[in-house]
Amino acid sequence: EMQLVQSGGGLAQPGGSLRLSCAASGFKFDDYAMHWVRQAPGRGPEWVSGISWDSRSIGYADAVKGRFIISRDNAKNSLYLQLNSLRADDSAFYFCTKILSTNYYYYAMDVWGQGTTVTVSS
Amino acid sequence: QSVLTQPPSVSGAPGQRVTISCTGSSSNIGAYDVHWYQQFPGTAPKLLIYGNRNRPSGVPDRFSGSKSGTSASLAITGLQVEDEADYYCQSYSLSGSGVFGGGTKLTVL
Numbered sequence: 001e002m003q004l005v006q007s008g009g010g011l012a013q014p015g016g017s018l019r020l021s022c023a024a025s026g027f028k029f030d031d032y033a034m035h036w037v038r039q040a041p042g043r044g045p046e047w048v049s050g051i052s053w054d055s056r057s058i059g060y061a062d063a064v065k066g067r068f069i070i071s072r073d074n075a076k077n078s079l080y081l082q083l084n085s086l087r088a089d090d091s092a093f094y095f096c097t098k099i100l101s102t103n104y105y106y107y108a109m110d111v112w113g114q115g116t117t118v119t120v121s122s
Numbered sequence: 123q124s125v126l127t128q129p130p131s132v133s134g135a136p137g138q139r140v141t142i143s144c145t146g147s148s149s150n151i152g153a154y155d156v157h158w159y160q161q162f163p164g165t166a167p168k169l170l171i172y173g174n175r176n177r178p179s180g181v182p183d184r185f186s187g188s189k190s191g192t193s194a195s196l197a198i199t200g201l202q203v204e205d206e207a208d209y210y211c212q213s214y215s216l217s218g219s220g221v222f223g224g225g226t227k228l229t230v231l
Contacts, residue, residue: 044210044222045159045167045210045222047212047219059218060219061219095167100172106214106220107155107173108157108173108212109157109159109212110172112167114166
C-alpha cells in the first residue's frame with residue numbers, strides 16, 4: 001500500500017521556522033514528483049510547492065516564494081518542506097502529496113499524507 | 123479568491139444527477155489537464171478524476187469528468203447520501219504553479 005506519513009509542524013512565532021517531513025513507502029519514491037498542499041480551516045486547498053523526481057525542477061507559490069524550501073532525499077524516501085519567516089497567514093494544515101504518473105511534474109495528486117498542523121502565533 | 127471558479131454549493135435528491143463546473147483561463151485549464159478531488163470533513167482530499175475524465179481504481183462510474191476549452195465539469199449520477207462532501211477541481215498554471223478551485227459543497231437532500 002502506498003503511504004505518506006508526515007511529521008513536524010506545530011506552533012511557531014511570527015518570523016520563526018519549522019520543518020515538515022514526509023516519509024514515503026509502498027512505491028518507488030524516486031520515480032515520482034512530489035508536492036506540498038496546504039489548507040486553512042474552512043477554506044479550499046492551496047498548492048504550496050512541487051519538486052521533480054530528480055530535484056531538478058522545483059516550484060513555489062508566490063505566497064511562499066523566498067521563504068519556504070522544498071527538498072527530497074531519495075535514499076531516505078523522504079520529502080521535506082522548510083518553512084522560514086513564518087507569518088500568521090501560513091497557519092494551515094499541510095499535506096504532502098505524490099504525483100500520479102512517473103515522468104510528470106504537473107499532474108494529479110493520487111496519494112496524500114495525513115496532514116500536519118502549522119500554527120503561527122505569538 | 124481562487125484561480126479556478128466553482129459554485130459554492132450544489133444539491134440534489136438521492137438518485138438524481140448533479141454537475142459541478144470549474145472555470146479557468148487559457149493559462150491554466152486551457153493549457154493543462156483538470157483533476158477532481160472529494161473531501162470529507164477532517165480528512166485529506168481524495169483523487170476522484172484525473173486527466174479530465176479518468177477514474178482511479180475504486181471510484182464508481184457514477185462519477186465522470188469532462189473538459190472543454192477553459193472549463194471543466196464533474197458529473198455525479200445516481201446521487202447517494204454518502205456523496206455529500208466538498209469537491210475541488212485542480213490544474214496547473216503556465217506560471218509554474220498548481221491551482222485549485224474554491225470548492226463546491228454537495229448536499230444530498
